[in-house]
Amino acid sequence: MTNNPRKAALYVLNELYKNNQTLDNTIDKIFQKGLELSKKDMALFHALVYGVLRWRARLDLIIDHFSKTRINKINPNVLNILRLGLFQIIFMDRIPVSAAVNTSVELAKSSSAPWIKGFVNGLLRNASQNYENVSYPSPDKDPVSYIAAIKSFPQWLVKRWAGRFGIEETKELCDEINKIPLLTIRTNTLKTTPGRLADSLQQDTGEIILTKFSPQGLSLKGLDKPVPELQAYKDGWFQVQDEAAQLVTHMVNPLPGMAVLDACAGLGGKTGHMAQQMKNIGQITALDNSLEKLNSLKKDMARLGVSIVNTYVHDLSIPPDINQIKTFDRILLDAPCSGLGVISRNPDTKWAESKKNLTRYQQRQIKFLSSLVHLLKPSGTLTYSVCSTEPEENEMVIKEFLNKYPAFKIKNNYSTLCEPIKNLINTKGCLKTLPHKNKMDGFFCAVLQNH
Numbered sequence: 072m073t074n075n076p077r078k079a080a081l082y083v084l085n086e087l088y089k090n091n092q093t094l095d096n097t098i099d100k101i102f103q104k105g106l107e108l109s110k111k112d113m114a115l116f117h118a119l120v121y122g123v124l125r126w127r128a129r130l131d132l133i134i135d136h137f138s139k140t141r142i143n144k145i146n147p148n149v150l151n152i153l154r155l156g157l158f159q160i161i162f163m164d165r166i167p168v169s170a171a172v173n174t175s176v177e178l179a180k181s182s183s184a185p186w187i188k189g190f191v192n193g194l195l196r197n198a199s200q201n202y203e204n205v206s207y208p209s210p211d212k213d214p215v216s217y218i219a220a221i222k223s224f225p226q227w228l229v230k231r232w233a234g235r236f237g238i239e240e241t242k243e244l245c246d247e248i249n250k251i252p253l254l255t256i257r258t259n260t261l262k263t264t265p266g267r268l269a270d271s272l273q274q275d276t277g278e279i280i281l282t283k284f285s286p287q288g289l290s291l292k293g294l295d296k297p298v299p300e301l302q303a304y305k306d307g308w309f310q311v312q313d314e315a316a317q318l319v320t321h322m323v324n325p326l327p328g329m330a331v332l333d334a335c336a337g338l339g340g341k342t343g344h345m346a347q348q349m350k351n352i353g354q355i356t357a358l359d360n361s362l363e364k365l366n367s368l369k370k371d372m373a374r375l376g377v378s379i380v381n382t383y384v385h386d387l388s389i390p391p392d393i394n395q396i397k398t399f400d401r402i403l404l405d406a407p408c409s410g411l412g413v414i415s416r417n418p419d420t421k422w423a424e425s426k427k428n429l430t431r432y433q434q435r436q437i438k439f440l441s442s443l444v445h446l447l448k449p450s451g452t453l454t455y456s457v458c459s460t461e462p463e464e465n466e467m468v469i470k471e472f473l474n475k476y477p478a479f480k481i482k483n484n485y486s487t488l489c490e491p492i493k494n495l496i497n498t499k500g501c502l503k504t505l506p507h508k509n510k511m512d513g514f515f516c517a518v519l520q521n522h
């Protein structure tokens with residue numbers, strides 16, 4: 072495998088979306104194949120992959136302007152070479168234009184027909200001198216197309232946000248999503264306190280900021296080591312988790328001694344948080360349809376010093392057998408969704424999703440909720456959360472669920488929550504966060520109670 076960061080970035084961009092692969096899977100795959108990069112090259116590799124995905128629509132508009140071949144006719148590998156080159160020219164000040172062009176020509180030489188290098192060279196040289204003169208759709212006559220092009224978002228998404236939030240707020244939302252997000256972590260209070268954790272990270276971090284809403288969160292600026300190499304990580308003092316995801320567990324409010332089901336536990340971000348809220352007393356069943364994820368979850372629980380979790384592989388499109396799994400005081404369904412609330416971390420999402428998918432996800436989310444109802448104790452609560460800002464996966468799921476199960480209501484009394492989190496809950500009792508308003512991922516969470 073190559074040790075060239077640009078070649079590695081091109082490989083990831085070319086492989087992404089094949090067989091429904093996400094960015095994380097594709098990046099994991101290239102490292103499994105033996106990619107080894109120095110610390111500096113690793114930073115360049117990530118900047119290139121995430122940068123091209125973040126700015127793809129704007130890069131494509133410029134490429135289309137300077138290319139005689141229409142963009143949809145350019146070979147995908149060549150298009151990704153052009154995107155990588157142009158991204159470096161426009162967005163990476165510390166890379167000289169000549170280096171951006173020459174390395175792109177080298178990529179073309181090693182992976183395309185011989186004449187392509189001339190095409191890449193000519194287009195990038197021309198674009199580097201003239202890209203500022205390319206015209207964009209008019210912000211007055213066609214504000215949706217303007218935002219989609221200049222801020223690099225799919226038209227359908229900008230259109231629906233503009234309808235919901237208005238043009239000015241949509242611009243703010245897009246700008247916030249386009250920022251490179253800080254790394255946010257959650258203190259494992261079974262082992263330490265946010266203060267001690269911050270002290271231990273001081274020497275490896277430029278700046279540490281306490282999160283505004285979550286009492287256990289820290290955001291790190293300028294971390295100079297990969298997370299797994301930090302002593303505090305090895306000692307199980309924290310999990311990586313965005314602030315919005317941390318708020319979900321506070322909504323669930325699991326207490327020591329309870330029986331809790333984490334119904335889509337994944338790698339266990341919320342499982343770990345619930346265990347620490349329960350002071351490692353009680354029982355948590357971590358369910359997921361992925362054995363691989365549950366195996367990673369088990370390792371992470373050991374690192375965190377959590378001993379109350381058992382795992383259960385199950386496909387939630389079928390209701391779990393109550394005789395095997397028992398009943399619960401708290402059930403959390405952190406459902407699979409579009410991920411449109413976490414585009415800043417996963418910019419590939421904006422090019423993978425469509426309006427049609429949202430309806431498909433909604434049906435699956437309602438099905439999963441329905442699969443869990445019979446597992447709830449009479450006084451128990453069923454919490455639904457998704458990292459999506461879209462109504463189809465938010466209020467509309469809850470509405471359909473309540474139509475189907477009229478005995479349930481949305482909980483709207485949060486006396487135990489701290490004030491900052493309480494202030495994020497809307498009049499209907501749902502937590503809704505938005506990147507531009509709350510400076511965190513877009514999440515939705517509602518707690519359902521049987522009355």
Ligand SMILES: C[S@@+](CC[C@H](N)C(=O)[O-])C[C@H]1O[C@@H](n2cnc3c(N)ncnc32)[C@H](O)[C@@H]1O
Nearest residue numbers: 335336337338339340341359360386387405407
């Ligand atoms: C949003 S992620 C969960 C993230 C996790 N709760 C956390 O905080 O780290 C959704 C999870 O649903 C799981 N999933 C997808 N389809 C499923 C199914 N049919 N049955 C059970 N789990 C499923 C995925 O494997 C994924 O781990």
